[in-house]
Amino acid sequence: MAEEAEMPPAAPQEAAAEPDQAAPAVEVGAGDAAEAEAKASSADKTQKDGAPQKTDDRLIKVKGLDKQQLCIDLLMVGCVQSFVDFFYITHRKSAPTEQNPDVEVKDVAIPEETLVFLKETLEQAESARRQGSYLQCFESYNSLAEYFEKVPDLKSAMYFYQRCADVAAEVDAWESISKANLNLGSCEEQAGNWQSAMQYHEKALQIAQSADSLPLQIKAASRLCVVCQVLAEQCEKESRDNDATALYERCLNCAQLSKDATLEGTASHKLGLSKHKTGNYDSAIELQKQYLDICRMNDDRVGESAARAALAHAYEATGNVPEAINQLENLLNVASEAGEHKAQAGACLNLGILYNGRGDHEKSVELLEQHFDLARQIGDRRLIDSARVVLGMVRGNGKLKSYIDLVNNDLDKLLKWKSKRATLGA
Numbered sequence: 172m173a174e175e176a177e178m179p180p181a182a183p184q185e186a187a188a189e190p191d192q193a194a195p196a197v198e199v200g201a202g203d204a205a206e207a208e209a210k211a212s213s214a215d216k217t218q219k220d221g222a223p224q225k226t227d228d229r230l231i232k233v234k235g236l237d238k239q240q241l242c243i244d245l246l247m248v249g250c251v252q253s254f255v256d257f258f259y260i261t262h263r264k265s266a267p268t269e270q271n272p273d274v275e276v277k278d279v280a281i282p283e284e285t286l287v288f289l290k291e292t293l294e295q296a297e298s299a300r301r302q303g304s305y306l307q308c309f310e311s312y313n314s315l316a317e318y319f320e321k322v323p324d325l326k327s328a329m330y331f332y333q334r335c336a337d338v339a340a341e342v343d344a345w346e347s348i349s350k351a352n353l354n355l356g357s358c359e360e361q362a363g364n365w366q367s368a369m370q371y372h373e374k375a376l377q378i379a380q381s382a383d384s385l386p387l388q389i390k391a392a393s394r395l396c397v398v399c400q401v402l403a404e405q406c407e408k409e410s411r412d413n414d415a416t417a418l419y420e421r422c423l424n425c426a427q428l429s430k431d432a433t434l435e436g437t438a439s440h441k442l443g444l445s446k447h448k449t450g451n452y453d454s455a456i457e458l459q460k461q462y463l464d465i466c467r468m469n470d471d472r473v474g475e476s477a478a479r480a481a482l483a484h485a486y487e488a489t490g491n492v493p494e495a496i497n498q499l500e501n502l503l504n505v506a507s508e509a510g511e512h513k514a515q516a517g518a519c520l521n522l523g524i525l526y527n528g529r530g531d532h533e534k535s536v537e538l539l540e541q542h543f544d545l546a547r548q549i550g551d552r553r554l555i556d557s558a559r560v561v562l563g564m565v566r567g568n569g570k571l572k573s574y575i576d577l578v579n580n581d582l583d584k585l586l587k588w589k590s591k592r593a594t595l596g597a
Contacts, residue, residue, distance in 0.1 A: 257289060293315070296308045305342045315331040320354075320357075325361055325362050329359075332355045336352060345384075349378040350387065352372070352374045353391050356369075356371030356394060372391055372398055379391050399425065402418050419441050420442060433465075436461075443457075453489075459478050460482070462474065463478035479501055480499075480514065480517060480518070487521075503518040519539065520561065
């Protein structure tokens with residue numbers, strides 16, 4: 172699991188009661204900055220060659236003073252926790268670049284208008300918290316989190332979403348806690364931390380169900396379904412089929428909670444394919460039937476093609492060849508109506524092989540010729556070559572009996588066939 176947003180320690184409450192000690196710091200800081208600015212201005216006038224560099228140094232000092240003054244202002248009004256938050260956000264270091272890892276890392280650059288917005292909103296949040304107005308406090312922290320999420324500065328966004336969760340927890344505002352965890356999970360998704368995202372969404376869903384909040388339950392379940400599917404696909408790439416199956420099962424459960432038929436159908440299909448991989452063919456068939464029903468209800472021809480292809484594969488694995496052929500023939504019709512050339516080609520290929528296995532040579536050749544024509548329409552060179560080879564093999568197998576009979580019983584005709592390529596039936 173990726174690390175959660177790092178939280179600075181809460182400021183001690185006694186610090187707010189020491190305004191007399193903060194005053195000298197204001198005088199000294201302001202005096203130093205004023206003196207530095209005067210020196211920079213003097214140097215700018217006396218040194219023409221170094222003018223641009225001195226001007227930049229002066230601007231940096233002025234900006235440093237603005238940041239410092241905002242920190243002091245927060246302390247002067249007694250908002251110690253806001254000072255801690257403000258200092259943490261404004262003094263975070265930017266990540267070193269791969270091209271220049273040895274270059275000195277500087278503070279994250281934050282525009283001046285953002286600094287003012289950050290300071291004022293933090294002050295509003297802490298003041299509201301002291302007055303017991305937790306809703307206003309939550310909204311202030313949430314507006315900061317949403318702002319940083321859009322920038323995007325996900326680390327800062329998660330920092331303030333966690334603040335939202337903490338504030339809501341103080342008054343047992345369960346829906347707000349669920350919402351904060353849902354937003355934390357969304358940030359982890361954007362950062363690609365899928366395991367951590369799943370844990371946040373699981374917590375959000377659990378709280379939403381306990382609070383009997385259907386809108387939040389639907390939203391949390393939908394996001395959790397997507398995250399579980401991503402993690403399951405990663406497991407499949409690593410050949411961890413059992414882990415993938417478990418995640419797809421959780422995915423289907425969440426899809427049902429989300430009240431989204433499309434999500435439920437996709438989850439059923441994915442779980443069915445995963446069950447097939449692990450040899451659970453009966454379960455795979457039932458899941459694909461569920462997917463087929465949802466697709467037909469929504470008039471989803473593409474989805475119906477996928478469902479029938481998976482059903483045919485599963486029925487073939489169980490030895491039920493007639494039902495496999497039935498599904499493939501239906502698939503051929505549906506794919507043709509939907510204009511799905513790849514699905515048609517796959518259906519023709521599988522049907523051709525099944526009919527060849529049953530000894531229906533003419534039907535098999537007819538379907539494989541159709542498969543070859545579709546491969547040429549698709550324009551996939553590898554598929555064309557494969558179709559040509561399969562068609563040639565089946566045509567050859569159809570003449571194998573005549574050839575063996577010729578070898579055993581008619582040497583003269585065999586020699587004519589070898590020398591002049593006369594037809595075997597001549």
